[in-house]
Amino acid sequence: MTAQQNTVLSWSGGKDAAYALLELPHVTELLTTVSENGRSSMHGVRRELYDAQAEALGIPIRYVELPMECSNEEYAARMASVVDEYEARGIERIAFADLYLEDIRAYRKERLAETTIEGCWPVWNPDTDEQIRSFLDAGFRATVVTVDGGTLDASFAGRELDEAFLADLPEEVDPCGENGEFHTFVWDGPTFDSPLSVDVGETVTRAVGDGEFHYCDLY
Template identity: 45%
Template sequence: ALLDEQARAIGVPLEKVYLPSGEPGGCTNDVYEAIMSRVMAHYKARGVETVAFGDLFLEDLRAWREANLAKAGMRGIFPIWKRNTTKVAHEVIQLGYKAYLSCVEPKVGSGFVGRLYDEEFLQVLPSEIDPCGENGEFHSFVFDGPIFKRAVSVRVGEIVTRDGRYYADLLPNDSVEKCTAELIPPV
């Protein structure tokens, strides 16, 4: 529901791709590639030739994306490729984007899940953690910024641990009282 609301707030269409989950095996890479191959063929047939990615420096991921797009007769563009991630992080905040951290790896620490991605966050983030989470250290949900026609009204719900990661349940603002990441002691 929040992704739908985010798309409406920005004013762009949202087409979802559903991947299998659950045990055993969840969504294997082969299954993922097969599904995405069909999706890319669908978009190619609609005239889409280029897909943009926000990757910054993971060479293997870029090569994988480009190889899979090439199979569909498409190409990828990487507009922020090789940019300094510290500079990108500060620019995103200075431009007015607002986000909550929705998932963090244990090495980041449980005290970071559910908090705002802001200058204070960058100041206290452990130095070995990429400030853009480029290595998968954390994920976020952007709820406001210059491209938004209006902010997405969202609040942090329950904080849980699942599959060794910390997750913040992000909910529409009117559905729950705000909780804090202090429910889980920092690691």
């Protein structure tokens, strides 16, 4: 891995992606997906908040817009089109902030296998207790924007990810939320020029598949 490699970072706006940015020598662009309603399909974060992050980080951001009801085939086709464009631009790596979900990593490798672009996992396979401490010790600050109602109640949404939040997590919940228990939005840290001004709005509960998720709106 050389400092001259042109790298795109798959960007969720959350804690793992923000920490991965610390580990990467040269990021050309952030890449994220948003639904046609202008929000992240997984986190429910508004597009303008991602714009604010990118500005504070000093890195351009690229959006892939997805239909509200997006099939796996449509998702793969739209992402493949972007990867083709990156290959033509000379992008050498796409970095992902996955921690330990091997099936997701294998899927990403498969999608890149027929291209000249390498996959990169700068925060792969950590001890997640140590990883979340490293995140907080580095000076990052984040708000919990989504929680899985099957593992956490709605009161966890909208809280700052801090020591008190971690202390309140049930023992069976991964402290990094790597199994989808919760998702975050980072608004300050060592890679930010200045903190973002973020207001916490209402929390709503929506059915997703066979479960339900609690979403806290940020402004």
